[in-house]
Amino acid sequence: MEFKRHLVTAALPYANGPVHIGHLAGCYLPADIYVRYQRAQKRDVKFICGSDEHGVPITIRAMREGVTPQDVVDKYNTIIKDSFDGMGISFDIYSRTSNPTHKETSQAFFKKLYDDGAFEERESEQYYDAEKDVFLADRYIVGTCPVCSNPNAYGDQCEKCGSTLSPEQLINPRSALSNSPLVKKPTTHWYFPLNKYEDFLKEWIVVGKKDEWKSNVYGQCKSWLDSGLQPRAMTRDSSWGVPVPLPGANGKVLYVWFDAPIGYISATKELTNQWADYWCQEDTKLVHFIGKDNIVFHCIIFPAMLKAHGGFVLPENVPANEFLNIEGEKVSTSRNWAVWVDEYLKDFPDQQDALRYVLCANAPESKDNDFTWKDFQDRVNNELSAVLGNFENRAFVLMHKLCKGRVPALHADAMNEMDNALIADIKDAKTKVENAIEGYKFREGLAEVIDLARKGNKYLQDNAPWTLAKTPELQEQNQKRIDICMHLCLQLTANLAILLNPFLPYTATKMCKKMKVVPRMLDWENAGRIDLLKVNYPLLAPELLFRKIEDEEVTAQVEKLRENLKKATQQIVENKPTTVSEAETPLAVAKEIITFDDFAKIDLRVGTIIKAEKVEKADKLLKLEVDMGTEVRTIVSGIALHFAPEEIIGKQVSVVANLAPRKMRGIESNGMILMAQNADGKLIFVSPLQTADNGSEVK
Template identity: 65%
Template sequence: MTTPKRYLVTSALPYANGPKHIGHLAGAYLPADIYVRYLRAQKKDVVYVCGSDEHGAAITIQAMKENTTPKAIVDKYHAMLKSNMADLGISFDIYHRTSEPLHHETAQAFFTDLNDKGFLEQHETEQFYDEQAQTFLADRYIVGTCPVCGYDNAFGDQCEKCGTSLSPEQLINPRSTLSGNTPIKKATKHWYLPLNKHEDFLRKWILEDHKNDWKSNVLGQCKSWLDLGLQPRAVTRDLDWGVPVPVKGADSKVLYVWFDAPIGYISATKQWALDHDKDWKPYWNDKETKLVHFIGKDNIVFHAIIFPVMLQLHGNILPDNVPSNEFMNLEGDKMSTSRGWSIEMEDYINDFVKQPNGGEQLVDALRYYLTAIAPETKDSEFTWKGFQDAVNSELVAVFGNYINRAFVLMHKLCGGKVPKFHNDLMDDADKQLLADILTTKATIEKSIETYHFRDGLAEVIALARKGNKYMQDKQPWITAKQIGDDGQPTEAAQALIDNCMHICLQLAANLAIFINPFLPNTAKKMCYMMKVVDKMLDWDNAGTTKLLSVGYSLRAPELLFRKIEDAEVAAQIEKLQQKSNQLKMNEQSTDAAETPAAPILKDTIQFDDFAKIDLKVGTITAAEKVEKADKLLKLTVDLGFEIRTIVSGIALHFTPDAIIGKQVVVVANLAPRKMRGIESNGMILMAEDAAGKLKFVAPNETTNNGAGVS
């Protein structure tokens, strides 16, 4: 597109069902904030919107856990999330919430428009229903045995033990979390968005129009979805918490959270416009607006496939880009609040920012490290030792050291004022450093505008490192020893000192501009030391060497950053281990309390039911890991009469090479289903030993492939 007239930037709405960790911060909020601060420095018309996602089963489940109401839950965590984001420098223009009346009105109007135009379809399906609770059950209200790994408490949308995405119909012996009873199937009518009718549009728009400017991880995931074939997706569900469906006779139905949540960007923009006496419509309807969605990879399908279809049908502009980050791990494991293996934003703020030796410098320390290791193209890892090294070896020893030395020497050698520059004494080192400033500006611009924030930040540090080398090579403190009869440096010596310090101070001012999108508190403190207003941070000023006027007095230096001590790192690692261990102990305690002395038998079945199962002996002839699925193996099994592909959740118990040639028992007449895009035709029978290790159920002696088991 041509130069945009305005920008609308969004970050994925976080669920208001609990605290969020620093992995969330690194994924969708910090990158967006850097981008927006850069645009503001360029004086662009930009609005940055976000808010709490306050509907869906996750909210009601958390309310049950805390023995309170969904409204109390969203009020509690909305306030926490809004405060945490502000404390860590995320500069939303508005942080809205989807429980607001304005959002309900906006989402209902959006649904009504699509429905009235015939873009939605109605289908009657059978869904799980709890007769005792007298309610239809959302995916997370159903648990059962995972068909992949055998875990007894898998949810209706995912098994948290093996990670497999599921549907309630795939669970073995499903039961309601509300009553504990086995749910029945009951007919219900819902509205669907027929995504399958828009595949041609999506293929062209994503895979052709944006093949050169979208991230490869986004393009790859979109292509995978499209290649598998899109299906109609329900936009309503039977719940009592959410945006009511605005259709007569749909009293017990609400808009599905995936449908109503992204519309929250629009309602947030409306509220911002009301608050500032602006018109919201150009930000969503004018093709000269550049819309950018910052998300994590688990939100790609919603923002790159589903929401664009909704926007196109509704007559809105489409996103120009959907920069998605991968996941950030923690100390060698996946970051997870539920498992206690995470660093919550709230905890970092309390442990570092709000401590006597904390403050804004520790906000920027976290922003620095999260940007430096951002999972822009692949998963990355946060370690406390890495955090310490980044702060001490880069922020303190390179950037902070340069600024401090420049100010100390300016006060010592130039009377605390900006010295003049003698053009006739300019040498190659001076010219090179001034050229480096201009080059750095151009490189940072390209990096930020193409969403490569790690590279942009690295350029700032690299320029500070060049400044340190320039200063060390010039050694003005040595030149100052060329003393005249008056006990002061000679005129020639002072001129050389002046040139060196003039360039060093102009570089310091440029570094303040360059670092501002990344570390805004640091830039603000540098402005204070230079006795200039924040307007100096305007991007147009970058690259110039007249930011600080000759003869202008500057304040005494203050340390921009402090070192992270070994004791702090050790304390955080110990805290992480204790939190994780405590949750495990609580889980084991709960499991022990809930587990009876004798095993629970499943519901009694008739012989005819058992007789329907066709068990066959087979031999595994090939095995390989399933890409991007740590717990799944793709097996090739010879059943004698045919060769089957079976996907099994046993990768944590067996290596592929170790099981080739093993005989197994297969449920041969199980309906096929796709897992990670692979059609699985059968199920391998497994047993669990006392230690929880899976073992193959197999004949004692070698048997012909295809032999029946009875």
């Protein structure tokens, strides 16, 4: 289908902390590359984003800091927006879900679904903290575990015995915020019956998007659909959020994952009076750029909402990246283990493209990747500077030295096979980069640009114009070769600026200034041409495009990470909130000392997960088939909110092999998978560092 316009959204960042480079690599940089390319193609494109400013973590943070939720979102909205601006993320609008337009739009959306009978109204009793005047999410409820009597089990899991729990199962539940006893209060909420949209979603995704979407996106969606969808509450009890627009619904707000994606619509309304053309016309291509933790909301819940409402286009693609780790460890906001964008911009002024380059070249497009400061230094110095920067600088230096600072003639009659091969490479690069960006393979596209610069370096070295200039007896003949070589190198430089522009816009602009050309030369239609710089046109003097990253800068950044971790850990120990964390997960209390004989009773074995599937009507449980070497065991594990079934197939795990069998949801579980949990609540497999035989004993 030929699309008349493009609507591109990037996930709304949560306004209770700054953005880190994992956020950039996950969706904002890929989205910006895609949009800049569309603009260069002169297509009608709108780039939409804004702060997600509602939800429980924001209210909890406000409580802990003694400020209002509005204070929290005002502070971080500014920091986040400035960070995006500083990195050249070129949104057409960066809005907020706390503004009046969003309130009006999301309430109207909810009311339309309500009037159409799309919701199911249900009353239930939920735990309530009277001191803090707030209904509590499971993770902010603690109590005594009914299985092992651990007095500090969470409302969703016991860290001591590993049992998956619900708040109702805890003995003497209390608030993790105030430590006060809880009461149960009846509350009414409106549920969206996702199960009624299973057939629509299966037809749209499983049949229609299987060959178009990235495998990680399609696989996660199919897993959810195969496990069966359940109704989800679309309202919450809170004083912070978009009020439910119904009589008698005082103290109730829209669920943050109901109102947040509607923020894309309300932001477009703020941007243009023609917003409906972008959201309601079938010839619009809607693309959501997100991280993998948001797949289910953008591919299942939001499309089902749009379908129920009617009149809106559905996303053509939802390219989601995996996670970016830092120095071998997962990003942890509560432990301050992150590279914050606002701090990077202070430490490395005018080095935006250095970070853009590294994050794209190392993008976690198909699997989690790792950012290290040493790799950052190596890529900038050995690729960006030594290949691209080196070629551009050599071309300018030699042009001034051998051609009097002007673009020399081409002398078509004296061209050879090397010249024609370079011209073919220039034209071919345009096609390769174009196909890569259109296919959301941005890392591949950037690699093609660098490879073209590498070919330019080889061409320059093979021709060696500096050597030709040293033979005055063949001056006329050699000058023709010098002119041809330098002419093509300068035309290649102009093409590199065009191809680089979506990826490294600051560098492309700098190159244009040195070539004394207007920005419209960067239009995509000009790529592949070898007449971009006119003969005899004077160019500016050489100037390095990139500076090298020094060892002491890298050392300082690694030390900064370690120092931040040390301070954050100390603050957590002292029960003080860190300045950059999201709503922190309460730390598990240290367990009582045991003897070696106690430990020796535990039979720990290595196993490999060979099959995984969601347990019906249990959002938190996965049914695993684990190869233990001499047998295959069924183990039920409460990790479904952290891992999609398809991403853990083949994973080696440590298993408590002699744990007494226990039935969970009618399935007998024979063992327990060992997991670690970060302070921010993320689960991590406890796996052997090297591959081990299934059934091997862990000692």
